[in-house]
Amino acid sequence: MNTKTAVDQGLMLPLMEAFYTIQGEGTFSGYPAYFIRLGGCDVGCVWCDVKESWEAGKWPLVGIEEIVEGALSYEGRLVVITGGEPLMYNLDPLTRLLKAKGFTTNIETSGAHTFSGEFDWVCFSPKKFKKPHPGIYEKADELKVVVFHKSDFEFAETHAAKVKENCRKLLQPEWSKAETNTKKIIDYVKNHPNWNISLQTHKFMDIP
Ligand SMILES: C[S@@+](CC[C@H](N)C(=O)[O-])C[C@H]1O[C@@H](n2cnc3c(N)ncnc32)[C@H](O)[C@@H]1O
Ligand SMILES: Nc1nc2[nH]cc(C(=O)O)c2c(=O)[nH]1
Ligand code: SF4
Ligand SMILES: [Mg+2]
Numbered sequence: 401m402n403t404k405t406a407v408d409q410g411l412m413l414p415l416m417e418a419f420y421t422i423q424g425e426g427t428f429s430g431y432p433a434y435f436i437r438l439g440g441c442d443v444g445c446v447w448c449d450v451k452e453s454w455e456a457g458k459w460p461l462v463g464i465e466e467i468v469e470g471a472l473s474y475e476g477r478l479v480v481i482t483g484g485e486p487l488m489y490n491l492d493p494l495t496r497l498l499k500a501k502g503f504t505t506n507i508e509t510s511g512a513h514t515f516s517g518e519f520d521w522v523c524f525s526p527k528k529f530k531k532p533h534p535g536i537y538e539k540a541d542e543l544k545v546v547v548f549h550k551s552d553f554e555f556a557e558t559h560a561a562k563v564k565e566n567c568r569k570l571l572q573p574e575w576s577k578a579e580t581n582t583k584k585i586i587d588y589v590k591n592h593p594n595w596n597i598s599l600q601t602h603k604f605m606d607i608p
Contacts, residue, residue: 403461406461406463407461407489408490409490409493410464410489410490410491410492410493410494410516411463411464411493412461412462412463412464413438413461413462413464413467413489413494414438414439414440414456414457414458414459414460414461414462414484415436415437415438415439415459415460415461415462415467416437416438416439416450416452416453416458416459416483416484417435417437418434418435418436418437418467418470418471419434419435419437419608420432420433420434420435420474420476421433421435421602421607421608422601422602422605422607423478423480423506423602424599424600424601424602424603424605424607425508425523425544425572425598425599425600425601425602426523426542426544426568426570426572426598427521427523427541427542427568427570428478428480428506428521429598429599429601430601431478432475432476432478433476433478433479433480433506434470434471434474434476434478434479434480435479435480435482435608436467436470436471436479436480436481436482436494437450437453437482437483437484438459438481438482438483438484438485438486438488438489439453439454439455439456439458439459439483439484440453440454440455440456440459440483440484440485440488440489441453441454441483441484441485441488441510442454442485442488442512442530443485443510443512443527443529443530444529444530445527445529445546446529446548447546447548447574447575447576449575450483450484453483453484454484456484456488464493464494464497465497467494468494468497468498468501471498471501471503472501477502477503477504478503478504478506479498479503479504479505479506480506480507480508481494481495481505481506481507481508481517482507482508483508485509485510485512485513486507486508486509487507487509487510487511487512487513487514487515487516487533488513489516490516491507491516491517492516492517492518494517495517495518495519496518499518504520504521505517505518505519505520505521506519506520506521506522506523507519507521507522507523508523508525509522509523509524509525509536510524510525510526510527510530510532511524511525511526511532511533511536511540512527512530512531512532512533513533514533514535515533515535515536515539519539521541521542522536522539522540522541522542523540523541523542523544524536524537524539524540524542524543524544524559524563525543525544525545525546525572526543526545526555526559528555532559537559537562537563537564538564540563540564540567541567541568542567542568542570543556543559543560543563543567543568543569543570544570544571544572544598545559545570545571545572546572546573546574547571547572547573547574547581547584547585548574548577548581550584553571553584553588556569556571556595560594560595568596569594569595569596570595570596570597570598571585571588571589571595571596571597571598572597572598572599572600573585573599575600575603582597582599585597
């Protein structure tokens with residue numbers, strides 16, 4: 401099988417980095433987790449904190465068995481697949497293998513591409529820069545909207561209207577503007593208690 405076919409089938413993936421850390425964001429904040437960061441993103445968020453991930457061709461193509469071997473070398477059995485935009489790839493084979501080895505599988509996604517993979521928890525973080533694919537709304541367990549500008553509250557509500565009833569609704573301050581945005585988020589959540597706050601706690605702890 402040639403490399404392109406292997407990538408198309410999700411048997412090889414561009415791996416930017418993989419590391420064992422503490423999930424810093426969202427519902428699983430505080431949980432030890434192995435992060436698999438796939439290279440490549442076509443969404444283009446102006447405030448993205450991993451812009452170096454965007455160009456898929458910069459990262460080595462790694463077979464999914466080798467990716468899972470890396471995860472197996474740590475004690476934790478929670479994996480977070482992120483990027484870049486991980487849904488640019490077929491995640492069925494990787495997540496099937498992770499589940500067969502006993503992992504809980506979580507994803508961080510903008511939802512801008514068609515869904516694939518078998519996930520226990522889907523964190524959907526919609527972006528103004530590229531519209532989400534409509535299929536993501538029924539998959540999302542957590543809607544996590546980054547607040548950069550005051551218009552992001554209205555943006556958050558338009559997506560909240562489309563997710564499942566039991567989907568968690570989180571507002572996360574954009575890191576470089578955290579001081580002013582966090583104040584706005586606190587006021588918003590006090591007045592709209594169906595929303596909760598997510599902070600990038602790994603940045604406060606100075607860990608990956
Ligand atoms: C780097 S993205 C990768 C996964 C996927 N592309 C996405 O955007 O969901 C991981 C998470 O970090 C958030 N994020 C990225 N840059 C951020 C920033 N400057 N401040 C706060 N959150 C940020 C994203 O919204 C997303 O929830
Ligand atoms: N510790 C830690 N938690 C995270 N949660 C989501 C992250 C991401 O970049 O997807 C991330 C990350 O990069 N590090
Ligand atoms: S979708 Fe995610 S990885 Fe892509 S630019 Fe936006 S925050 Fe960065
Ligand atoms: Mg991050």
